[in-house]
Amino acid sequence: MEKTEKIWLDGRLVDWRDARVHVLTHALNYGTGVFEGIRVYQTPRGPAVFRLKDHVRRLMDGCRVMGIDPVFGGERYSAADVEEAVKETVRANSKVDYVKPCVFLNGEEVGLNPVGVPASMSITCIFMGPYLSPSEDGQKLITSSWHRPDNLCGPAGAKINGAYVTSCLAKREAVRQGANEAVMLNSVGHVAECTGENIFIYKNGKVLTPQSSECILEGINRASVIKIARDLGYEVEETEVTRTQLISADEVWMTGTAVEVAAVTSIDGRAIGDGRIGPVSREIHAKFHDAACGRAPEYGSWLDYV
Numbered sequence: 389m390e391k392t393e394k395i396w397l398d399g400r401l402v403d404w405r406d407a408r409v410h411v412l413t414h415a416l417n418y419g420t421g422v423f424e425g426i427r428v429y430q431t432p433r434g435p436a437v438f439r440l441k442d443h444v445r446r447l448m449d450g451c452r453v454m455g456i457d458p459v460f461g462g463e464r465y466s467a468a469d470v471e472e473a474v475k476e477t478v479r480a481n482s483k484v485d486y487v488k489p490c491v492f493l494n495g496e497e498v499g500l501n502p503v504g505v506p507a508s509m510s511i512t513c514i515f516m517g518p519y520l521s522p523s524e525d526g527q528k529l530i531t532s533s534w535h536r537p538d539n540l541c542g543p544a545g546a547k548i549n550g551a552y553v554t555s556c557l558a559k560r561e562a563v564r565q566g567a568n569e570a571v572m573l574n575s576v577g578h579v580a581e582c583t584g585e586n587i588f589i590y591k592n593g594k595v596l597t598p599q600s601s602e603c604i605l606e607g608i609n610r611a612s613v614i615k616i617a618r619d620l621g622y623e624v625e626e627t628e629v630t631r632t633q634l635i636s637a638d639e640v641w642m643t644g645t646a647v648e649v650a651a652v653t654s655i656d657g658r659a660i661g662d663g664r665i666g667p668v669s670r671e672i673h674a675k676f677h678d679a680a681c682g683r684a685p686e687y688g689s690w691l692d693y694v
């Protein structure tokens with residue numbers, strides 16, 4: 389990751405090193421925050437934020453779920469205000485491909501009662517580059533011993549800071565075992581998703597992905613890939629996916645803002661299909677990249693130029 393120059397904090401652009409919080413910040417101690425990850429792509433018409441409105445809507449929904457009022461630095465922010473703040477922060481920095489807005493309880497409080505604790509919003513831009521090393525061999529997964537947190541343990545469909553502890557544990561487990569990523573099962577043993585990615589399989593001529601009730605985050609790239617796959621003529625089903633279906637699939641790939649579309653060629657040391665990146669994920673990935681980089685006019689509404 390490369391740092392940038394300016395961070396947006398409660399309505400002001402401050403130098404990177406000045407964007408600080410107190411050690412007793414509620415969110416630091418209890419995870420009481422909501423965040424987003426958004427990509428910025430270079431297009432023939434200049435830099436564009438990919439699906440900004442959808443990301444901001446999910447952030448605002450997360451605030452509602454957490455009971456956080458979007459009042460930062462004494463001002464109430466609408467979704468449109470947050471979108472504008474994201475674009476302003478991208479414009480204020482020279483080399484950006486990823487933006488991370490974060491709304492968090494910043495009050496210096498001990499105790500689990502969040503009522504009345506003030507909130508802050510930061511918007512940080514970085515240059516991330518590829519999240520997983522690009523490889524012609526595809527990505528290697530393990531099945532994590534950690535389960536995807538259940539809807540009964542918290543709002544699985546929102547990007548809540550504290551919920552990411554499980555993803556960090558699963559990712560560490562994968563890296564320790566020489567893999568790039570981990571797939572997590574839900575509490576009934578169905579395939580849910582990866583640590584920061586949704587998962588798709590291609591089997592018997594159909595694209596399958598776990599449905600939203602399987603305790604997944606409803607990824608924005610998941611939605612983009614479902615639309616692209618259908619437009620390319622594939623049948624796509626959002627359903628329950630079993631571990632048997634996963635390891636016997638012809639192709640597997642992950643989607644996410646950070647990974648974009650990443651083909652998986654091995655899970656727990658077993659080859660997926662013939663162990664090479666397959667034609668379906670290649671075709672969808674190519675179309676996705678055209679859409680994100682402004683080369684597919686039919687998906688032009690997904691881009692917000694800064």
Ligand SMILES: Cc1ncc(COP(=O)(O)O)c(C=O)c1O
Pocket residue numbers: 425555581582583584585586604605606607608609610643644645646
């Ligand atoms: C747990 C989890 N699942 C899936 C995704 C993919 O979501 P998106 O495509 O919106 O980045 C993410 C990334 O934000 C995530 O953190």
